[in-house]
Amino acid sequence: MMRTKAPSSFSQRVDQLRRSPAFFFKSRPIGLEVSHLANLKGVTTPDHDHHLGRIRSVFNARRGVTRRVLVLPLLVLTAFALGGCQLPTFGGFRGATTQAKTESTLWSQMVILGVGVSAIVFVLIVWAVFRYRRRDENHIPRQFSENTLLEIVYTLIPCVLVGVIFYATVIAENQIDAVVGKPAEIINVTAYRWGWSFSYASSTGVSQNVLVQTAAEPKALAQSALSSEYPQLVLPAHQTVRIVLQSTDVIHGFYIPAFNFSRYAQPGVVNTFDFTTLGTGIYRGQCAQYCGLYHAEMLFSVQVVPQGTFADWLKSHQA
Amino acid sequence: MTTIEEAPRLEETTLGPKAGGLYRRQNIFTGLGFGIFLGFVGWLTAHAFLQSSNWGTDMVVTVTMVGWVVGFNVGVGTFNAPIRWLLGHDQSYEDELYAAGVGQGSKRYYKFCTDHKVVGTQYLVLVMVMFAIGGTLAMMMRTQLITSHSSFLSPDSYNAIVSIHGMLMIIATIIMVSGPFANFIMPIMVGAKDMAFPRLNAMSFWVIASALPPMLATFVLGGVDAGWTTYAPLSIQAPAAMDAFSMTMITFVVSVTVSGVNTIVTVLTMRAKGMTLGRLPIFVWGSVVGSALSIYAMPALLLGFTSMVSDRVTGTSFFVAAGGGTGWLWENIFWIFGHPEVYIILIPPVAAMMEVASTFARKPLFGYKITIAGFVAVGMLSIMVWAHHMFTTGWAPDLAGPFMLTTELISIPTGIIFLCLIGTLWKGRIWTRLPMYFVYLFLWNFIIGGVTGIYLSDVPADQYFHGDMFVTAHFHYTLLGGAMIAATAALCYWFPKVTGKMLNERVGKVSFWMIAIGIQATYFGQFWEGFQGMPRRVAYYDPIFLHANQLTSVGAYLLMAGWLVLLYAMIHSVRNGSIAPANPWHSKTLEWMVPTPVPLVNFLVDPVVTSDPYGYGEEGSEGYVSSHSPPARSEDELVPLLSSDYPISGGDR
Numbered sequence: 025m026m027r028t029k030a031p032s033s034f035s036q037r038v039d040q041l042r043r044s045p046a047f048f049f050k051s052r053p054i055g056l057e058v059s060h061l062a063n064l065k066g067v068t069t070p071d072h073d074h075h076l077g078r079i080r081s082v083f084n085a086r087r088g089v090t091r092r093v094l095v096l097p098l099l100v101l102t103a104f105a106l107g108g109c110q111l112p113t114f115g116g117f118r119g120a121t122t123q124a125k126t127e128s129t130l131w132s133q134m135v136i137l138g139v140g141v142s143a144i145v146f147v148l149i150v151w152a153v154f155r156y157r158r159r160d161e162n163h164i165p166r167q168f169s170e171n172t173l174l175e176i177v178y179t180l181i182p183c184v185l186v187g188v189i190f191y192a193t194v195i196a197e198n199q200i201d202a203v204v205g206k207p208a209e210i211i212n213v214t215a216y217r218w219g220w221s222f223s224y225a226s227s228t229g230v231s232q233n234v235l236v237q238t239a240a241e242p243k244a245l246a247q248s249a250l251s252s253e254y255p256q257l258v259l260p261a262h263q264t265v266r267i268v269l270q271s272t273d274v275i276h277g278f279y280i281p282a283f284n285f286s287r288y289a290q291p292g293v294v295n296t297f298d299f300t301t302l303g304t305g306i307y308r309g310q311c312a313q314y315c316g317l318y319h320a321e322m323l324f325s326v327q328v329v330p331q332g333t334f335a336d337w338l339k340s341h342q343a
Numbered sequence: 344m345t346t347i348e349e350a351p352r353l354e355e356t357t358l359g360p361k362a363g364g365l366y367r368r369q370n371i372f373t374g375l376g377f378g379i380f381l382g383f384v385g386w387l388t389a390h391a392f393l394q395s396s397n398w399g400t401d402m403v404v405t406v407t408m409v410g411w412v413v414g415f416n417v418g419v420g421t422f423n424a425p426i427r428w429l430l431g432h433d434q435s436y437e438d439e440l441y442a443a444g445v446g447q448g449s450k451r452y453y454k455f456c457t458d459h460k461v462v463g464t465q466y467l468v469l470v471m472v473m474f475a476i477g478g479t480l481a482m483m484m485r486t487q488l489i490t491s492h493s494s495f496l497s498p499d500s501y502n503a504i505v506s507i508h509g510m511l512m513i514i515a516t517i518i519m520v521s522g523p524f525a526n527f528i529m530p531i532m533v534g535a536k537d538m539a540f541p542r543l544n545a546m547s548f549w550v551i552a553s554a555l556p557p558m559l560a561t562f563v564l565g566g567v568d569a570g571w572t573t574y575a576p577l578s579i580q581a582p583a584a585m586d587a588f589s590m591t592m593i594t595f596v597v598s599v600t601v602s603g604v605n606t607i608v609t610v611l612t613m614r615a616k617g618m619t620l621g622r623l624p625i626f627v628w629g630s631v632v633g634s635a636l637s638i639y640a641m642p643a644l645l646l647g648f649t650s651m652v653s654d655r656v657t658g659t660s661f662f663v664a665a666g667g668g669t670g671w672l673w674e675n676i677f678w679i680f681g682h683p684e685v686y687i688i689l690i691p692p693v694a695a696m697m698e699v700a701s702t703f704a705r706k707p708l709f710g711y712k713i714t715i716a717g718f719v720a721v722g723m724l725s726i727m728v729w730a731h732h733m734f735t736t737g738w739a740p741d742l743a744g745p746f747m748l749t750t751e752l753i754s755i756p757t758g759i760i761f762l763c764l765i766g767t768l769w770k771g772r773i774w775t776r777l778p779m780y781f782v783y784l785f786l787w788n789f790i791i792g793g794v795t796g797i798y799l800s801d802v803p804a805d806q807y808f809h810g811d812m813f814v815t816a817h818f819h820y821t822l823l824g825g826a827m828i829a830a831t832a833a834l835c836y837w838f839p840k841v842t843g844k845m846l847n848e849r850v851g852k853v854s855f856w857m858i859a860i861g862i863q864a865t866y867f868g869q870f871w872e873g874f875q876g877m878p879r880r881v882a883y884y885d886p887i888f889l890h891a892n893q894l895t896s897v898g899a900y901l902l903m904a905g906w907l908v909l910l911y912a913m914i915h916s917v918r919n920g921s922i923a924p925a926n927p928w929h930s931k932t933l934e935w936m937v938p939t940p941v942p943l944v945n946f947l948v949d950p951v952v953t954s955d956p957y958g959y960g961e962e963g964s965e966g967y968v969s970s971h972s973p974p975a976r977s978e979d980e981l982v983p984l985l986s987s988d989y990p991i992s993g994g995d996r
Contacts, residue, residue, distance in 0.1 A: 072586065138797060
């Protein structure tokens with residue numbers, strides 16, 4: 025490795041290396057760059073070369089740069105995804121029920137994973153776009169078209185990722201879908217064009233004949249979902265309630281964004297699921313499945329109130 | 344070169360005054376006239392005998408639309424040849440030449456023409472017309488949504504526009520590459536003189552062209568009030584427009600199936616000497632996989648819409664719970680078509696774009712075989728994922744896990760194709776012309792579209808996002824940002840071959856930046872709305888979504904303006920552009936080896952292929968032998984060339 029003019033500073037050496045065809049057309053890994061510098065200083069040892077040779081045989085040094093770029097963020101992100109208890113929600117809802125919180129955590133982990141993988145691919149693209157621009161019209165690049173090891177590696181990595189995502193999701197989904205034996209309240213939700221009715225039907229008899237319905241005739245009211253024009257689904261805080269969902273005419277979607285949940289109300293079908301509420305609050309709800317003229321007006325609100333207030337409300341609404 | 348110029352060209356044949364028979368008198372206008380006439384006859388008949396009391400009922404509309412479609416195709420000449428054959432007067436050679444457009448100049452573009460290049464050009468114009476209509480509808484929607492309670496559109500016209508925008512764009516994107524480029528370019532790529540079934544090819548175009556007017560007629564028939572997915576029972580109750588819409592879909596299925604069969608048979612039987620399956624350019628493979636998928640998926644759509652018409656017209660109740668049917672049946676049938684459809688849209692443009700990437704990086708396609716395997720795997724997996732559209736319906740909860748797994752698995756071959764694309768650019772010498780800009784835009788958009796797709800395949804996340812704007816943003820990133828941008832790359836790439844003029848790159852780049860920024864603004868805005876929980880297909884919304892919607896609307900205007908600038912660049916270039924050389928990008932595939940404009944039979948001398956299509960290393964050498972180099976080989980010269988490289992066996996050469 026003789027050079028006619030010795031580079032004077034570290035950055036010059038790196039520069040010289042970068043310009044040398046050996047660097048890009050053989051494209052050595054970053055690890056090798058250091059050894060080159062060592063070579064220039066004349067401190068190379070047989071041991072060192074032997075060691076490098078072994079690394080090359082294991083990792084096929086041509087892809088060293090890519091490898092380095094790939095591994096580090098993955099490690100950081102995995103640590104994030106597994107260790108963090110209060111992950112950022114990336115614009116989603118933190119979740120106002122136990123089920124929604126499970127969903128939210130899964131969503132955050134998946135966004136981290138997704139953004140991590142995208143970032144790696146993006147770096148590869150940007151590198152390719154700028155580094156491999158045509159500079160010399162007559163240069164013909166090396167005509168390689170295969171790399172079996174690389175192809176196997178980038179088939180296996182997604183397989184592992186899919187395995188991880190699938191496992192995590194099945195666990196979360198089972199928690200979300202689980203129903204309790206004896207819910208605190210059973211609410212029959214009926215969707216119709218264009219409104220909702222909520223009828224409370226707990227076995228204790230307290231809530232018999234409590235019915236909340238859309239007050240207004242279908243028209244473009246153009247108000248917020250929290251307006252009293254639309255029906256309110258009142259729920260007790262820190263309780264598990266059961267929703268029994270049906271439709272009388274066409275398919276509707278029972279969608280509460282803050283609960284990270286939606287389910288079809290479909291004629292001829294009864295869908296049943298549980299919500300375990302957390303603290304009190306008021307949330308928007310809306311039909312999420314297109315159902316005709318006033319689809320945009322099929323709003324409702326969800327009000328989670330303390331248990332005492334809930335009992336009083338039930339009494340006051342009994343017919 | 345001289346040999347080729349002096350060779351007699353079939354298109355310069357002088358035909359007798361009676362060649363072509365009825366074809367001489369037929370064009371798009373006789374089609375329109377006869378279509379309207381037969382539609383009117385259908386209306387009159389149905390009105391008088393079937394449903395005399397009530398104009399505009401389902402029965403009348405259905406019969407009228409059948410009359411229109413059949414009449415238009417009879418009038419334009421689709422059935423001439425089969426009818427003459429049935430009557431015992433088969434077409435003469437001169438008739439066939441006339442039907443291929445000989446001696447008709449630019450008039451042949453308005454006629455039933457069997458020349459695959461004419462059909463391809465007709466498709467290109469049709470697709471642009473459809474995009475123009477669909478884009479205008481999108482602009483109307485975005486104008487309505489620029490404020491939270493706009494009175495620009497009434498809720499019912501907004502709903503009708505949403506539905507037609509959806510399905511019109513789906514149809515347009517399905518045919519946007521398999522129509523223009525699989526017809527114009529693909530036969531030349533495999534070294535064929537035309538498609539395997541030229542008349543079916545022309546038929547596939549005129550049938551789909553006749554499907555467009557019924558779709559637009561829905562606006563005056565009360566509007567399709569059911570969304571593009573037309574979920575039952577809403578669609579069973581919808582106005583009579585739904586019958587016209589169903590006829591559009593049935594007609595469309597006929598066209599796509601016919602063209603799919605044609606593509607596959609062409610590739611299997613019409614390849615040039617030496618064009619083994621392993622030497623097919625990747626775009627040909629993409630077209631074949633796309634066509635195979637459409638042959639699988641389209642019958643489901645046909646079944647669905649036939650049952651739908653039956654439910655509406657004859658009172659059956661396949662999809663009506665009250666009559667013993669179920670809405671789940673429609674959802675299943677629709678998505679058994681609907682998910683492969685996404686890949687019918689995506690695979691051909693992506694394959695076309697890989698040609699672009701390889702040409703401009705001056706490198707062979709990276710991982711040719713694994714890419715083909717990826718396309719096939721995507722196709723096969725895509726027929727097993729449909730129920731991920733039904734995670735929130737409550738249908739078969741135990742199947743949610745398996746369908747989630749198949750959906751996530753599909754990301755593996757997709758990822759492989761994506762990485763092969765990057766591998767093609769890797770260490771290349773990328774000549775950054777306009778088509779490459781669109782390739783880069785595809786790469787960026789498809790990362791976003793692909794990753795958000797994985798979130799949606801995830802059941803819990805899907806319960807959050809199903810039916811809200813997140814889904815809208817996701818599939819626009821994949822179908823517009825992915826497939827349409829890839830198709831635009833292909834368009835810019837093949838523009839010189841199709842039109843004979845170079846595309847004005849300066850204007851093209853202006854449009855590129857407008858489109859690129861427009862897409863990001865529009866669909867980031869929709870992701871934002873989705874996070875906040877705004878449902879799809881709403882004419883009004885809570886003011887908390889206002890800023891996201893305004894971003895989306897402004898982005899959408901910019902996007903549409905970008906497309907218009909690109910359209911201007913194309914029209915301007917066709918009129919005033921510089922003449923394109925036969926092979927402006929120094930590509931190696933066969934379509935660049937034929938002169939521009941392409942002769943009627945494509946190859947004046949039959950091409951012989953001796954290597955794979957991506958040999959950029961051997962500039963000037965015979966990487967991919969064709970009629971041009973050398974132009975006139977004697978049979979004696981060919982024989983050793985043939986025998987050394989591939990076995991001359993099998994009926995397909």
